[in-house]
Amino acid sequence: MGKGLSYVLVTPYTVAKSRTGGVLSRLLSRTDLELAGAQIFTPDDDFANNYSNSLRERAPSNQLVLLADYVKQYFGPSGGRSHRTLLLLFKGESPCEQLLNACGHLYTQHVEVDALAGETIRDTYSDLIFSADNPDEVRYFEPAVLTPRHQEEANKDLRLIADFLDGKENIVKNVIYPDPSKIERTLVIIKPDNWMNNSSRPGAIIDMFSRTGLRIIGMKVHSFSLAQALDFYSPVEAVLKNKLAVSYGRKAQELLEKEFNLKLSDNLLKMITADFGNECAANQFHQIVEFMCGKRPNGHAEEEMTKPGSVKCMILVYEGENAVSKIRDVLGSTDPLQAKGGTVRREFGSNIMVNTAHASDSAENYEREKNIVRINDNSLMSIIRDHIG
Numbered sequence: 001m002g003k004g005l006s007y008v009l010v011t012p013y014t015v016a017k018s019r020t021g022g023v024l025s026r027l028l029s030r031t032d033l034e035l036a037g038a039q040i041f042t043p044d045d046d047f048a049n050n051y052s053n054s055l056r057e058r059a060p061s062n063q064l065v066l067l068a069d070y071v072k073q074y075f076g077p078s079g080g081r082s083h084r085t086l087l088l089l090f091k092g093e094s095p096c097e098q099l100l101n102a103c104g105h106l107y108t109q110h111v112e113v114d115a116l117a118g119e120t121i122r123d124t125y126s127d128l129i130f131s132a133d134n135p136d137e138v139r140y141f142e143p144a145v146l147t148p149r150h151q152e153e154a155n156k157d158l159r160l161i162a163d164f165l166d167g168k169e170n171i172v173k174n175v176i177y178p179d180p181s182k183i184e185r186t187l188v189i190i191k192p193d194n195w196m197n198n199s200s201r202p203g204a205i206i207d208m209f210s211r212t213g214l215r216i217i218g219m220k221v222h223s224f225s226l227a228q229a230l231d232f233y234s235p236v237e238a239v240l241k242n243k244l245a246v247s248y249g250r251k252a253q254e255l256l257e258k259e260f261n262l263k264l265s266d267n268l269l270k271m272i273t274a275d276f277g278n279e280c281a282a283n284q285f286h287q288i289v290e291f292m293c294g295k296r297p298n299g300h301a302e303e304e305m306t307k308p309g310s311v312k313c314m315i316l317v318y319e320g321e322n323a324v325s326k327i328r329d330v331l332g333s334t335d336p337l338q339a340k341g342g343t344v345r346r347e348f349g350s351n352i353m354v355n356t357a358h359a360s361d362s363a364e365n366y367e368r369e370k371n372i373v374r375i376n377d378n379s380l381m382s383i384i385r386d387h388i389g
Contacts, residue, residue, distance in 0.1 A: 005387040006095035006154040009146040012083035018210035025203030026121045031098040037089035037380030038219045042082035042172050047164045048075035063106045082174045099147045155388050162384040170378045171218040184323035187369045189358040192311035208344050212326040218317035220378045223308035224293040232372045240281040327359045
């Protein structure tokens, strides 16, 4: 059986409550599917109605009617404001079945609270509360996530989603702030070491960043090309040469003097630093680039430079007051061993290079970095189009 493609929609309420990290953790750790794409978007009334009608037409069951009514009422704009929804694309064997098992079913009959185990996403994050007087009357309903039951349903929904997203920007703008001058944006990269195996790590990292109270307004799964990685980390190259060339030169001096029992002259030390030290620093830079895109930056034809690399990451854009400093406080120091407890890098980083996440260090660098990764270009649409034809 070939690989299929399906989706999970994280509801506006769940996104607003910053539960996206917990949802993603469950989906990644409880399936063997690949996260192929992600996008934050704001449905309009037409999309909400079309998606609601599609759910309603599938079966007259209470579950789908509840979902259809919910989508119609809560997915579209309200009070003059559109609401953020998160689309997650997954591909692999039997994606609909795996995602449905991870999301969990909706119980359309009254279920005692103590009977729920918290095993699935809906067990944990959804609510279905019945009237105490009438067990058939639903007083409150929040499904947390939506996912199709079968591939045929998934294909129909993905076609509807693709039609809506066509031409939409990858950054949502649904809030007007009283004082826009106080609002910053910052870019976060959840680096490739978090995606080597399916685990809860990416979701846990997003959960930690949610402590800031900032809003996620953009998200995409991205594979750096070699050209992008070189451009993105070009400021690091000079820093490495300044910081490491001298230390590598001195280390080489110590080893040579010990091995040959002689004292190197200052001129020779300068030569070693200029040649050996700089080469070692350049090698460190090449390792960073390779870590981010899967390729060493040498010996590649020009057409290979712009092709997506062999490893992936997730890019997020956060918005709010003091966004840059708030995110970097939670991120922690570059060296995970020096980072404070409770920070992302302390919890998940391994060393200075494999330090699990990146965040812009200034508003100016955010502008530079978002242009390099082309934040408004999202491969999600092309993945859907390739699948549904």
